[in-house]
Amino acid sequence: MSKKIPESEEEFERQFETYLPGHSIDCVIFGYKDQELKILLLQWKYQKTWSLPGGFIRKDEDMDSAAIRVLLERTGLQSVFLSQFHTFGSLQRSQINAEENAKRLKFFKESKIYNSKVINWLKNRFITTGYFALVDLDKTKPEPDFLSEKCEWKSLKDMPRLIMDHGDIVLKAHEHLRIQLNYIPIGMSLLPQKFTILDLQKLYEAILQKKLERSNFQRKVLKLGILNRHEKLMTGAAHKAPYLYSFNKKVYETLIKEGIGFSF
Amino acid sequence: MSKKIPESEEEFERQFETYLPGHSIDCVIFGYKDQELKILLLQWKYQKTWSLPGGFIRKDEDMDSAAIRVLLERTGLQSVFLSQFHTFGSLQRSQINAEENAKRLKFFKESKIYNSKVINWLKNRFITTGYFALVDLDKTKPEPDFLSEKCEWKSLKDMPRLIMDHGDIVLKAHEHLRIQLNYIPIGMSLLPQKFTILDLQKLYEAILQKKLERSNFQRKVLKLGILNRHEKLMTGAAHKAPYLYSFNKKVYETLIKEGIGFSF
DNA sequence: TAGTTAATGTATCAAATTAATACAATAAGC
DNA sequence: GCTTATTGTATTAATTTGATACATTAACTA
Numbered sequence: 184m185s186k187k188i189p190e191s192e193e194e195f196e197r198q199f200e201t202y203l204p205g206h207s208i209d210c211v212i213f214g215y216k217d218q219e220l221k222i223l224l225l226q227w228k229y230q231k232t233w234s235l236p237g238g239f240i241r242k243d244e245d246m247d248s249a250a251i252r253v254l255l256e257r258t259g260l261q262s263v264f265l266s267q268f269h270t271f272g273s274l275q276r277s278q279i280n281a282e283e284n285a286k287r288l289k290f291f292k293e294s295k296i297y298n299s300k301v302i303n304w305l306k307n308r309f310i311t312t313g314y315f316a317l318v319d320l321d322k323t324k325p326e327p328d329f330l331s332e333k334c335e336w337k338s339l340k341d342m343p344r345l346i347m348d349h350g351d352i353v354l355k356a357h358e359h360l361r362i363q364l365n366y367i368p369i370g371m372s373l374l375p376q377k378f379t380i381l382d383l384q385k386l387y388e389a390i391l392q393k394k395l396e397r398s399n400f401q402r403k404v405l406k407l408g409i410l411n412r413h414e415k416l417m418t419g420a421a422h423k424a425p426y427l428y429s430f431n432k433k434v435y436e437t438l439i440k441e442g443i444g445f446s447f
Numbered sequence: 448m449s450k451k452i453p454e455s456e457e458e459f460e461r462q463f464e465t466y467l468p469g470h471s472i473d474c475v476i477f478g479y480k481d482q483e484l485k486i487l488l489l490q491w492k493y494q495k496t497w498s499l500p501g502g503f504i505r506k507d508e509d510m511d512s513a514a515i516r517v518l519l520e521r522t523g524l525q526s527v528f529l530s531q532f533h534t535f536g537s538l539q540r541s542q543i544n545a546e547e548n549a550k551r552l553k554f555f556k557e558s559k560i561y562n563s564k565v566i567n568w569l570k571n572r573f574i575t576t577g578y579f580a581l582v583d584l585d586k587t588k589p590e591p592d593f594l595s596e597k598c599e600w601k602s603l604k605d606m607p608r609l610i611m612d613h614g615d616i617v618l619k620a621h622e623h624l625r626i627q628l629n630y631i632p633i634g635m636s637l638l639p640q641k642f643t644i645l646d647l648q649k650l651y652e653a654i655l656q657k658k659l660e661r662s663n664f665q666r667k668v669l670k671l672g673i674l675n676r677h678e679k680l681m682t683g684a685a686h687k688a689p690y691l692y693s694f695n696k697k698v699y700e701t702l703i704k705e706g707i708g709f710s711f
Numbered sequence: 712t713a714g715t716t717a718a719t720g721t722a723t724c725a726a727a728t729t730a731a732t733a734c735a736a737t738a739a740g741c
Numbered sequence: 742g743c744t745t746a747t748t749g750t751a752t753t754a755a756t757t758t759g760a761t762a763c764a765t766t767a768a769c770t771a
Contacts, residue, residue: 205467206574246536246574270534270576272510310470310510312534362630362706381748399730401749421739422747442626446708446729645719663759665720685768686718710758 190256191329192296199301202239207311208246208253209237209349211268211356212260214320215373218385220339221320222353223258225331227346229290232283233337234346235353236328237311250314258325258334264317264372268359269352272310276348283346315356317372339389360390365442370409371435377413377427380404387447395447407443409435454520455593456560463565466503471575472510472517473501473613475532475620476524478584479637482649483602486617487522487582487589488609490597493554496547497601498610499617500592501575514578522589522598528581528636532623533616536574540612547610579620581636603653624654629706634673635694643680643689644668651711659711671707673699 212223224233238253240246247267254260277284288306291297297305320336327334337343339357344350360367369390370383384400404410409431415424476487488497502517504510514531518524541548552570555561561569584600591598601607603621608614624631633654634647648664668674673695679688 203469203572203574205469240536240574242572243538245538246534249536267534270510270531272504272513272576274507274509308467308506310467310504312536362627366626379748396730397748398732398750403729405749415738417738419739420747421737421741421745423737423749425748444710643719660759661719662721662761667758669720679767681767683768684718685716685766685770687720687766689719 195329196297196301199304201241201243203242204304205307205309206246207237207239207309208250208314209235209311209352210250210254210257210265210314210316211235211353212254212258212316212318213356213360213373214318214323214336215386215389216320216336218382218389220357220386220389221336222339222342223318223325224335224337224343224345225257225327226333226335227287228330228332229294230283230287232280232287232346233343233349235349236334246312250312254314254316257328257331258323260316260318260323260325263319264368265314266367267312267314269355270310270312271348271352271355273348274308276311276351277309279348280344280346311352313352313356315359317367317369319373319375321375357390361392364390365444366439368435368439371430371432377429379416379425379427380410381425383428391447400447403447407434407438409438459593460561460565463568465505465507467506468568469571469573470510471501471503471573472514472578473499473575473616474514474518474521474529474578474580475499475617476518476522476580476582477620477624477637478582478587478600479650479653480584480600482646482653483604484621484650484653485584485600485602486606488599488601488607489521489591489595490599491551491610492594492596493558494547494551496551496610497607499613500598510576514576518578518580521592521595522587524580524582524587524589527583528632529578530631532577532579533619534574534576535612535616535619537612538572540575541573543612544608544610575616577616577620579623581631581633583637583639585639621654625656628654629708630703632699632703635696635699641677641691641693643691644674645689647692655711664711667711671698671702673702 214221214223223236225236226233236253236257238249238257240249244252250265250267254263254265288302291302291305292299325334325336339353342350342353345353360369364387369386373386374382380401381397383404384395384397387400388395410428411431413427413429416427417424478485478487487500489500490497500517500521502513502521504513508516511531514529518527518529552566555566555569556563589598589600603617606614606617609617624633633650637650638646644665645661647668648659648661651664652659674692675695677691677693680691681688
């Protein structure tokens with residue numbers, strides 16, 4: 184698949200009027216590594232503030248397509264699970280950390296990064312629709328876009344402060360993930376092709392934010408019939424090695440559609 | 448509570464520029480009567496087409512507040528459960544039943560109901576955020592607004608055809624209700640203060656779209672500890688009379704917050 | 712007035728599921 | 742060969758579920 188070349192400041196300035204005014208997209212991209220939930224954040228080039236990868240909707244483009252494009256352009260990620268979860272329309276959302284926003288716009292102006300037309304356009308009230316993505320973290324090489332210096336996976340546990348209401352957006356995404364758990368293919372989307380049952384358990388624990396009982400979790404998951412067993416994983420540790428598993432895609436997807444129905 | 452006087456065409460024309468362009472609100476209002484789920488629809492004054500009650504967001508107003516206001520202005524309903532469920536941003540959404548929309552705008556123009564500025568404003572692409580409301584149907588006297596001739600409860604089962612993508616919006620709202628069932632206070636919002644357990648069961652059946660077993664449903668619901676038992680309901684029928692129940696608000700709300708966790 | 716009818720509230724019981732715990736198997740260190 | 746820590750599975754009691762049965766009862770019927 185050909186990767187879209189990221190926009191530049193110049194390109195954005197040339198075509199900012201092809202975007203719908205007043206509506207943006209923000210993506211909460213979840214990954215999973217070292218038995219922790221992570222999200223992908225961008226650090227802005229000019230200030231050191233962190234934010235969610237986001238963008239705008241073209242006038243001739245579906246909102247869902249815009250979300251796919253934004254994800255690709257700003258992080259290089261493609262063909263991942265992506266779904267809308269909430270639209271944030273509070274008047275106050277741009278007023279949270281207002282000084283930072285003012286500073287950013289001032290910087291744009293003084294550095295002549297954007298002309299005044301663009302700056303006025305950006306000053307408008309924006310309503311943003313949040314999408315969440317689930318990604319196999321190891322398969323991705325996210326790269327910062329033209330506005331960002333860094334593009335990094337951060338643990339949900341110790342996230343940096345985010346611009347505007349992006350912190351709230353992350354919280355809402357996590358809540359959505361927790362409540363819709365049985366209807367979202369978290370396992371197949373977040374784990375590598377082969378994984379141990381403990382990996383899967385820790386993933387559920389990270390999302391549900393509670394400890395689960397090992398042997399019962401194992402029994403229940405195996406009974407679902409969604410796992411194929413493979414060779415053992417030899418880590419070099421001084422104890423019994425766990426089996427590796429992969430998902431039976433067909434059964435898994437059928438089950439997710441109806442909602443996996445068991446209590447953790 | 449004072450009821451907001453509905454807008455008129457003239458008022459809308461005067462102040463249409465105080466609304467955010469390109470973003471609307473649509474409300475799917477659920478009620479429950481005669482053991483059936485109903486939704487509240489408006490029939491347009493000029494054409495006979497049906498639509499969801501909807502409106503726009505003021506530039507100085509939170510989107511959630513706009514939804515509350517729209518619900519009040521267009522139906523007279525107030526203080527009901529109201530929650531956002533999805534935002535519809537397809538390019539095609541205004542193209543569904545496109546002739547009807549064209550007809551409507553043409554009618555606006557020819558009848559000089561709106562000036563050309565308003566008509567151009569309305570012609571724009573709109574992204575709409577869907578809210579769903581849960582209402583005790585008997586406590587409400589919904590009244591049509593300035594654009595509508597009728598405001599009627601219609602059975603979900605035999606809904607008329609709706610304008611644009613409003614049919615899809617209703618389907619999505621119903622799906623949301625079904626999936627989030629354990630986290631939404633459907634009972635307390637949709638039923639009258641006192642009700643029988645069979646009423647509650649039929650409500651669950653209407654939302655889940657499947658039959659439930661009577662005696663098991665009764666056992667499970669009673670065990671939750673959310674019901675207060677009252678006097679019997681004498682209907683005049685030739686058999687044992689059922690008890691009336693009401694919700695223990697405190698316990699019910701606690702349970703809903705964590706998600707009622709049992710299988711129906 | 713006694714019998715009939717049909718829905719309701721509750722009980723029962725087998726089957727399934729869950730929680731808690733135990734224990735044998737095993738990869739590698741010593 | 743003994744130790745250690747983790748894994749896979751078994752066991753058991755407690756709980757929940759599904760299916761069915763049955764006594765109760767409001768009003769009708771004969």
